[in-house]
Amino acid sequence: MGILTTATVDEATIAEAVNRVAEDGFAVIPGVFDEAEANRVLERLWSAAKESDRRGLATYAEGLDPNANNVRVWNLIDLDPVFAELIAHPVAAAVVTGVLGADYIISNFTANIARPGSGSMMVHPDQSLVMPAPWQASHCLNIIWCLTNVRGDNGATLYLPGSHRFTSTDDVPADAASRMVPFTAPVGSIPAMDGRMWHTSGANITESEDRALLFGFYSQPFVRPQWNHSVGLSPETQATFPENMRYRLGLNTWQNGPPTRGLSISRSVRGSAGGSGRERPRYSALLADTHRRVTPRRRATAIAFDEQPEQSLRAPQHGGLQRVDRALAKPAARRAASTARREGHPARWSSIRPHACISA
Ligand SMILES: O=C(O)CCC(=O)C(=O)O
Numbered sequence: 317m318g319i320l321t322t323a324t325v326d327e328a329t330i331a332e333a334v335n336r337v338a339e340d341g342f343a344v345i346p347g348v349f350d351e352a353e354a355n356r357v358l359e360r361l362w363s364a365a366k367e368s369d370r371r372g373l374a375t376y377a378e379g380l381d382p383n384a385n386n387v388r389v390w391n392l393i394d395l396d397p398v399f400a401e402l403i404a405h406p407v408a409a410a411v412v413t414g415v416l417g418a419d420y421i422i423s424n425f426t427a428n429i430a431r432p433g434s435g436s437m438m439v440h441p442d443q444s445l446v447m448p449a450p451w452q453a454s455h456c457l458n459i460i461w462c463l464t465n466v467r468g469d470n471g472a473t474l475y476l477p478g479s480h481r482f483t484s485t486d487d488v489p490a491d492a493a494s495r496m497v498p499f500t501a502p503v504g505s506i507p508a509m510d511g512r513m514w515h516t517s518g519a520n521i522t523e524s525e526d527r528a529l530l531f532g533f534y535s536q537p538f539v540r541p542q543w544n545h546s547v548g549l550s551p552e553t554q555a556t557f558p559e560n561m562r563y564r565l566g567l568n569t570w571q572n573g574p575p576t577r578g579l580s581i582s583r584s585v586r587g588s589a590g591g592s593g594r595e596r597p598r599y600s601a602l603l604a605d606t607h608r609r610v611t612p613r614r615r616a617t618a619i620a621f622d623e624q625p626e627q628s629l630r631a632p633q634h635g636g637l638q639r640v641d642r643a644l645a646k647p648a649a650r651r652a653a654s655t656a657r658r659e660g661h662p663a664r665w666s667s668i669r670p671h672a673c674i675s676a
């Protein structure tokens with residue numbers, strides 16, 4: 317049982333958020349958790365900050381923030397299992413899948429507690445931290461967990477509306493700083509922000525009110541992650557993760573190639589499609605078009621696949637795209653749908669169909 321109760325965010329809200337991110341580069345999904353849950357996570361975050369300092373990973377990032385009133389907590393996933401729960405939360409996963417496609421990775425998960433007296437950092441788009449310009453498509457997405465109410469005066473993130481369409485620093489207007497706006501979001505909401513959006517932390521000018529945000533940063537699988545999870549996560553922490561989480565964190569030896577473990581799909585199709593008799597990996601991958609909006613049906617399919625812990629969603633790099641075979645994916649999708657239905661995942665399961673299956 318996790319720290320958050322099952323969120324009741326419906327599919328329409330998620331679809332709207334995905335559309336808003338595509339249009340505006342930004343969306344707020346309210347009511348993902350309540351204030352009591354936020355307070356429990358916040359308490360764990362403070363313990364994690366203490367533990368990080370104890371381990372020698374400083375929570376003041378000199379050079380990044382103007383003073384020590386910003387408390388940065390890195391390597392969250394290793395510090396407390398609650399953060400592994402949040403980074404893989406179904407609502408976050410649904411929004412990330414809608415924006416980036418089903419085959420995304422976890423690039424980083426950090427916290428920034430802006431305490432009274434904290435100031436702004438440099439304005440930047442996070443996509444620039446992991447890939448060079450030109451930024452012609454959204455390859456990264458932030459899911460921001462609001463553990464407190466977020467307002468302009470307590471240090472809300474400031475962003476430049478429309479800047480998610482900038483393809484390089486040349487597009488940044490000279491008066492960008494004066495055009496930045498703070499986002500306002502209630503505790504328990506999760507804003508989603510396109511990786512190309514130019515933004516910065518705000519200054520907390522309140523007397524005594526902390527602004528605590530967690531930044532879950534996700535990217536396309538071909539983008540080098542910001543955080544080296546293989547090094548940052550202890551073997552004990554790594555051992556707790558199911559296969560799809562291992563994939564998303566980049567913990568496997570072979571990151572992009574055919575899976576080395578038996579997959580439910582490979583089991584289901586082995587021998588049924590002219591199998592050679594030896595363990596010949598066949599695996600499905602959703603052909604999620606990462607640059608188009610995802611229809612509810614396609615997203616539901618993506619989530620259904622993702623719900624299978626042993627299911628890999630990686631696209632084949634070896635052997636390339638050899639052929640697309642819907643028939644092979646169908647039984648697996650049905651099975652995934654029924655698992656997900658049993659687990660009460662908020663999607664329209666009756667309409668689940670395989671989008672495509674790639675055989676390698
Ligand atoms: O804390 C914030 O509001 C923004 C933080 C940020 O932009 C960053 O850490 O890259």
